[in-house]
Amino acid sequence: MWQTNNILYHLIRAMRPRQWTKNASLFAAAIFSGALFDGVDIYRLAIAAVLFSLLSSATYLINDVKDAERDALHPIKKNRPIPSGRLSKGFALSVALALVVFVLLMSVVFVNIPFFAICIIYLLLQISYSIYLRNIIIVDALTVAVGFIVRVFAGGFAADVSISSWIILSTIGLSLLLAFGKRRSERTILGSQDIAFKTRATLKSYPDSLLDSMISMSASYTMIAYSIFCFQTGVRSDIFLNRYLPTTLSSPKWLMITIPLVIYGVARYLYVIYEKRDAESPERVLMSDIPLLVSVLMWGILAFAIIY
Structure with a gap:
């Protein structure tokens, strides 16, 4: 047994x-x-x-x-x-x-x-x-x-x-950030040892400068794509304040409120990569880094409340 x-x-x-x-x-x-x-x-x-x-x-x-x-x-x-x-x-x-x-x-x-x-x-x-x-x-x-x-x-x-095409584009940016961040952390953990190249062959072809550039590009791309998504007219918003606000403020763009949380989440993940040097497992980072987890939960709750 x-x-x-x-x-x-x-x-x-x-x-x-x-x-x-x-x-x-x-x-x-x-x-x-x-x-x-x-x-x-x-x-x-x-x-x-x-x-x-x-x-x-x-x-x-x-x-x-x-x-x-x-x-x-x-x-x-x-x-x-x-x-x-x-x-x-x-x-x-x-x-x-x-x-x-x-x-x-x-x-x-x-x-x-x-x-x-x-x-x-x-x-x-x-x-x-x-x-x-x-x-x-x-x-x-x-x-x-x-x-x-x-x-x-x-x-x-x-x-x-x-x-939405912008959801797809945002997903691409975020997933690239996670992927390149993972590679960067693997190089940090394993260094230039032979073991690093034996466990993942591409690590020897990824100079730190290239990974840093790709991480920066992916982070910027993610924030821009998500911001554009929040402002597109096709995003539904049922927030109750729309009933009481003047027309100037009643346009269905309330998802823009979640943009700062996305910016903070991306920035916090960059901090984990470069300062904590602990992004080798993105799912573990999400569950163990409290500020990042709180920002994700706040984003999810706020986005859900705005849409529904």
């Missing part, structure tokens, strides 16, 4: 449930469309988010099996269940295959065909990344960005709503 529980514990760790936070982006299209409670099947969207989380876990298992020997050299990744040998490769692959089959079947039964198709695209993208794309400088970060875009479209297909 103890051994069974131990295997289950390591399996759950290998599935990386902490990274399921990335799949919150599935709700972006429905929330910002202003139709979350008006024409959107919330239960179907919730099922889609669960299925996508399981699919992402399957890709993590596949990736860890492929990179087990390489990850065993990494000071942090070596403690993962598969590189450390606590979870066998064969068992992990079997679970990954079972998850893929389950997700694809359930996506057809409980969601819809477009969502099924986007799941296939995401699976192929992640496998391509693990095998080849991760070894190409800049393309590796762009692939991460595409992964986030796929998540947004997955949510849009599940909710059957249109997606």
Whole structure:
């Protein structure tokens, strides 16, 4: 019994449930469309988010099996269940295959065909990344960005709503910031040691100056794209003050109130990268850096209140 529980514990760790936070982006299209409670099947969207989380876990298992020997050299990744040998490769692959089959079947039964198709695209993208794309400088970060875009479209297909082009552009900027910030932190943690290049081949091709430039560009791009999104006329605003304010102030641009929070969040993440030097795991940073977490929660609450 103890051994069974131990295997289950390591399996759950290998599935990386902490990274399921990335799949919150599935709700972006429905929330910002202003139709979350008006024409959107919330239960179907919730099922889609669960299925996508399981699919992402399957890709993590596949990736860890492929990179087990390489990850065993990494000071942090070596403690993962598969590189450390606590979870066998064969068992992990079997679970990954079972998850893929389950997700694809359930996506057809409980969601819809477009969502099924986007799941296939995401699976192929992640496998391509693990095998080849991760070894190409800049393309590796762009692939991460595409992964986030796929998540947004997955949510849009599940909710059957249109997606603002500026939401897509904002997602690209933020995901590039996370990707390049992760590379910068990996270089900081591993330095110029041979182990750094063995654990991630592209690190030797990323000079600090290039990463700094890409991080700066991505941060600026994110703030500009999100700001433009907040001012576009298609964004619905149901804030109650619109009923009582003069026409000059009643234009549906109230999302602009959230811009300072986005600026602060981006700036705080830059602080984590360069001063705390702890952005190697973005999802862990989000949950452990209190100022960043508070700014994200405040942004989410305020944006939701303004739209609904």
